[in-house]
Amino acid sequence: MAQYLKVHFLSQRGDWRTPTELYKELDDEFHFTLDPCPVNPTFDGLAMEWTGHVYVNPPYGRQISRWIKKGYESSLHGALVVMLLPSRTDTAWFHDYCRHGEIRFIRRRLHFDDGSQGAPFPSMIVIFHPCYCPCRDP
Numbered sequence: 001m002a003q004y005l006k007v008h009f010l011s012q013r014g015d016w017r018t019p020t021e022l023y024k025e026l027d028d029e030f031h032f033t034l035d036p037c038p039v040n041p042t043f044d045g046l047a048m049e050w051t052g053h054v055y056v057n058p059p060y061g062r063q064i065s066r067w068i069k070k071g072y073e074s075s076l077h078g079a080l081v082v083m084l085l086p087s088r089t090d091t092a093w094f095h096d097y098c099r100h101g102e103i104r105f106i107r108r109r110l111h112f113d114d115g116s117q118g119a120p121f122p123s124m125i126v127i128f129h130p131c132y133c134p135c136r137d138p
Helices: 002-009 020-030 064-076 092-096
Strands: 053-056 080-086 102-105 123-128
Touching: 020 053, 020 080, 053 064, 064 080, 064 092, 064 123
Parallel strands: 053 080
Antiparallel strands: 080 123, 102 123
16 A cells, blocks of 8 residues: 555656647647747746746646646736646645646546556646736635
8 A cells, every 4th residue: 555655646757748649639729839848958947938828747746836836827927828737636736726727637547658658647637727817816
């Protein structure tokens, strides 16, 4: 049981490449104009302004809450932000930010493009729709 919990709550890695089919499906729906999380270790997507239609598959480590907060706040300034996230409804970041967005839970475990087996955690899509005024409180 302890090993199960370790795998369930702690991932051995923080970067997971979005399954191509999932990305295509989301891009067909939302027509993304920005991905602040490209596979490039020298690029800092948190330092840039997120505008337009943004797709985010953030690093899943300890910094994930900073990415989710940025997505939520960017939506308050007019961006549409679609995030692929681990489904961790018990976390502070879920309650502080994700619950303000549209949540789509993904049935079954994802098979990330660079993984040989299913993810060790459930996933969800969180969509922060644009809001042009401070009408949502975190």
